Amino acid sequence: MQQLSWLPTHADLSGAIGQAKRIEDPLQRLHEAAKLAAHQRDFTLTARLDKLATAGIEQNATAARLTPLRVALLSSHTVDHLLPAIRVAGLQRRLALSLHVAPYGMYRQALLADDPALNAFAPQLVVLALDAHDAPLQLPLQAGQAEVDAAVAERVEELRLLWRRARERYAAQVVQQTLVPVVPPLFGSYEALVPASPRAVIERLNAAIRAAAREDGVLLLDLAWHAAAYGDGLGEPVRWHQAKQLVSPALAPLYGEQLARIAAATAGLSRKCLVLDLDNTLWGGVIGDDGIDGIQLGQGSPSGEAFLAFQHYAAQLARRGVILTVCSKNDLHIAEAAFAHPEMALKRSDIAAFVANWEDKAGNLRRIAGMLDIGLDSLVFVDDNPAERDIVRRELPEVAVPELPADVADYPARIAAAGYFEAVSFTSDDAERGRSYALNVERKAALNQATDMEGYLRGLQMVLRVSCIGAAELARATQLINKTNQFNLTTRRYTEAEVERMASDPQTIALALRLEDKFGDNGLISVVLARPDTAIEADELLIDSWLMSCRVLGREVEMAVLEVLADAAAAAGWGALVGEYRPTERNGMVAEHYPRLGFEQCPAPANAIADASFWRYELASRAPINHHIQVQA
Amino acid sequence: MNEKEILQALTQVFQDVFDDDDIVLTSETTADDIDGWDSQTHVLLIVAAEQRFGIKFRTAELESLKNVGHFAQLIQTKLGGR
Numbered sequence: 001m002q003q004l005s006w007l008p009t010h011a012d013l014s015g016a017i018g019q020a021k022r023i024e025d026p027l028q029r030l031h032e033a034a035k036l037a038a039h040q041r042d043f044t045l046t047a048r049l050d051k052l053a054t055a056g057i058e059q060n061a062t063a064a065r066l067t068p069l070r071v072a073l074l075s076s077h078t079v080d081h082l083l084p085a086i087r088v089a090g091l092q093r094r095l096a097l098s099l100h101v102a103p104y105g106m107y108r109q110a111l112l113a114d115d116p117a118l119n120a121f122a123p124q125l126v127v128l129a130l131d132a133h134d135a136p137l138q139l140p141l142q143a144g145q146a147e148v149d150a151a152v153a154e155r156v157e158e159l160r161l162l163w164r165r166a167r168e169r170y171a172a173q174v175v176q177q178t179l180v181p182v183v184p185p186l187f188g189s190y191e192a193l194v195p196a197s198p199r200a201v202i203e204r205l206n207a208a209i210r211a212a213a214r215e216d217g218v219l220l221l222d223l224a225w226h227a228a229a230y231g232d233g234l235g236e237p238v239r240w241h242q243a244k245q246l247v248s249p250a251l252a253p254l255y256g257e258q259l260a261r262i263a264a265a266t267a268g269l270s271r272k273c274l275v276l277d278l279d280n281t282l283w284g285g286v287i288g289d290d291g292i293d294g295i296q297l298g299q300g301s302p303s304g305e306a307f308l309a310f311q312h313y314a315a316q317l318a319r320r321g322v323i324l325t326v327c328s329k330n331d332l333h334i335a336e337a338a339f340a341h342p343e344m345a346l347k348r349s350d351i352a353a354f355v356a357n358w359e360d361k362a363g364n365l366r367r368i369a370g371m372l373d374i375g376l377d378s379l380v381f382v383d384d385n386p387a388e389r390d391i392v393r394r395e396l397p398e399v400a401v402p403e404l405p406a407d408v409a410d411y412p413a414r415i416a417a418a419g420y421f422e423a424v425s426f427t428s429d430d431a432e433r434g435r436s437y438a439l440n441v442e443r444k445a446a447l448n449q450a451t452d453m454e455g456y457l458r459g460l461q462m463v464l465r466v467s468c469i470g471a472a473e474l475a476r477a478t479q480l481i482n483k484t485n486q487f488n489l490t491t492r493r494y495t496e497a498e499v500e501r502m503a504s505d506p507q508t509i510a511l512a513l514r515l516e517d518k519f520g521d522n523g524l525i526s527v528v529l530a531r532p533d534t535a536i537e538a539d540e541l542l543i544d545s546w547l548m549s550c551r552v553l554g555r556e557v558e559m560a561v562l563e564v565l566a567d568a569a570a571a572a573g574w575g576a577l578v579g580e581y582r583p584t585e586r587n588g589m590v591a592e593h594y595p596r597l598g599f600e601q602c603p604a605p606a607n608a609i610a611d612a613s614f615w616r617y618e619l620a621s622r623a624p625i626n627h628h629i630q631v632q633a
Numbered sequence: 634m635n636e637k638e639i640l641q642a643l644t645q646v647f648q649d650v651f652d653d654d655d656i657v658l659t660s661e662t663t664a665d666d667i668d669g670w671d672s673q674t675h676v677l678l679i680v681a682a683e684q685r686f687g688i689k690f691r692t693a694e695l696e697s698l699k700n701v702g703h704f705a706q707l708i709q710t711k712l713g714g715r
Contacts, residue, residue: 014649044649044681051652080673238692242676249680 085256268483298343321430
């Protein structure tokens, strides 16, 4: 099986890397490295790209619009040969990864004893990269299931202690690697019927690790699954005997991908939207020529079933929160009418934005991003036509464009392998997301028809539901904190553990806000974290984070939120709110947020970062705030 | 492939792994002659050579690969007449 199969090939990547080495300016070199990294590459080319990028990556991360992230790898096998591939895969996902590797085999000591090197590094992500050679459960082959389960439970408890340490000490998100079964079976297919057989024990252990991870908010690097997909596993016995490598250097690019996509997901950098071509992508044939009765779709022909299977996969992605859109060269009414085909698995209502015309696809992709208020870097463009893919890659490098196999039967596996939509949580809001975006496009249409803004807002019958962040809101609130880039005043990112810690502090006001309107529930759309800070006055409350989903932009939600926050702060005895704005490449839309809400600029406190501005809102003298939203606590 | 062609191809492998186009190999070159040729990069060299020549080194052969001459010889044997 080919690794990185979704990336296009470069005619001469080695030569291009050689050329790029001569670029003097480190920022330009970094850009070039990121561009080249988006191609198929073996482990030596990947390591060369890493060298090309890493010189100067820390100084240039902000200028290159990369998110810095510190990742500690605590492992029971050698991982040094995997580091370049992890960094390059991170770069391709807009991360500037700093990696810290604890001495080989010392993962327990690193967390249980006070490891000064790890303390100094202050990891945001702790990866426990363990393997089946490490601490094997000492069980006689004839041991019964109860004995196996007891030993498994004990081992998992030990892991949970390590997870807790990582969270308590560093407020880090923990990623646990599952155990690759490295020994061949003793019994053949009978193996699983012997409770203490090596494979059965590893399976049991992995199942217990997964269950505990789900309970403890730990993420999985499910290497056991990836190894199964690679037949012989990810490594070779000779590499283990020679260098204690669990993963062969040859598969470093694949490992790097798997880890970097989880890291990117924790930083809110996963993609959000699948943009689908129609003719020969969702069905066989050309709807404009062949007509609704002539296209291949559905039961009866192998080809029709393959297109149907791909539609089913897309529909399933929508159920888990991926937004589906269409971008097709077609007449709109003909393209839309095709969705009346009786075998169609995707319904017109599954498509949040439907763009069919004869204009170029790059422009149409921009339009789709605009209609949904999401960035181009949230889009994945799926088109069977290599020429269209090529043009979009060139015109819009931010858009992910997977190379597709010749056969549509292999499309679902290819999209899955590319890992564009890696998740760090799954909430009921995710399941509703596609519909919510579709409703938003309708709302926008309603706004275009409404003659006055006030009438439009009143007509929406909006209700803002306010709650303090608790167990029920924690996952979605953390998700929003980490993926909101535009309406985000400070772009501070927090792990679930950190949010939980803040929310449970009685001095802190941690609000989660949901918005409903006559079209439906928008879900949890805004988060505010306000806390005291030693750098400001004792009666002032610092608005540490204020962010909102762009889905509810322009609807006076921020005014209603200020009212809620001000009332809560006043009731708790605070004298004033202090708002902070930290400009980034993405959050220009909230540069005037505080002055618009009536805050007055005040001097920056001593510990402020360079570009930040600060704004004060006196609570005692505040005026009533006008908006069209009914607030429910 | 003859000895010269193998040495040439092996030089390319070394240049890629060390990301250094100035590396020149002779059959006498050893780990002491090349900066950064340690036990870690040794594994990378072996795997890169396996990929380049489409061969596999046996565990027992790994010890003998510390000098380029042996490396090339072993590759030639494995390639047979190819």
